Amino acid sequence: MRMKHLFRKGADADASVLLLLHGTGGNEEDLLPLAEMVDPSASVLSVRGNVLENGMPRFFHRLSEGVFDEEDLVFRTWELKEFLEEAAQEYGFSPRRLIAVGYSNGANIAASLLLHYGKILQGAVLHHPMVPRRGIELPDLSGLPVFIGAGRNDPICVPAETEELEKLFQKAGAEVEVHWGSTGHQLTRSEIGVAAAWYKNTYQEPEGSL
Template sequence: MEHIFKKGNDQSKPTLLLLHGTGGTEKDLLPLAEKIDATANVLSVRGNVSENGMPRFFKRLAEGVFDEEDLIFRTKELNDFLDESAKKYDFDRNNILAVGYSNGANIAASLLFHYQDALNAAILHHPMVPRRGIDLPDLSGKDVFIAAGTNDPICPAQESEDLKSLLEKANATVKLHWESNGHQLTYGEVEAAEKWYRNR
């Protein structure tokens, strides 16, 4: 997978896994990593799927309708990539914190839904529930921050509430932060994510 890796100054910190939104690249969320923790490792990944020339992490059938078969395949592909990257770049595989926006947040949530030890924590900006009607692994000890917009036309408020509920039922600790905005990534939610990260 196309990616950027930056070695941090403090190897006790989590490696920040950056996952862009539809049409983004591995460069999009680098300023977020700088804001959240400038001393941490950064692994920023470009999605392997192209939708009309726009990079994504998995296919969709329509707006808000995921191709579940492809989602499962791409989630495994990303999880395997994390295994390989931890060896290649010599970082702690058990201490990865995903920072995802929109489509990137959805693939990060899918990692949590499918693999118990894929992530240690996650910051999910405007995610949806990746899959319904499946048993989640035990996510005890996993911290998740969800940023959502009350006027988000792509990700209805109920999606955020449902995702929080499903993760909590799997024993994750979840903080749901609301902004009175749409689907865009706002400075307010980035600041709230940084504060959550510092205090977790």
């Protein structure tokens, strides 16, 4: 299942692979600076959504702002899963080394991947995600690390939405950390910095460790 993307091999062959998933209107170039801040040694697989909304790339259709086309979401989540399996073979990495880093619409499709397919990823950094689907059977996400960046004044992803998603992930067994900022829906440098610190603490050995 081909999707427009770019792949950059990291300095360490055993390093994680950051799966970059842009927000509405973005592309596969948008989050590259973020990847450098989170883990400059990691490989990067950055994907462009296959859906267009008024010319703006997205990962799935929506009926209106905040109202998802669930049928399309399910299909596009499967489409992305198939692409990741193909990309892993093409570029020679284990799919289990993938850590999603998504913003807004990209964070939503990453959350959908986890809720539909379980531990298909090694973890996720989700900036301003919404609950992708409700009323589905939750997978086993025991011990899976998930970071959620949220804004107290976010008009699109309101705090109640973040809290509901946090509880869903916790119910599935994931280890969730939520960072609350005072901003709206925008992705700030300070939020990225907190996410990078969480990532380092979660996935990288402290200096001097054996």
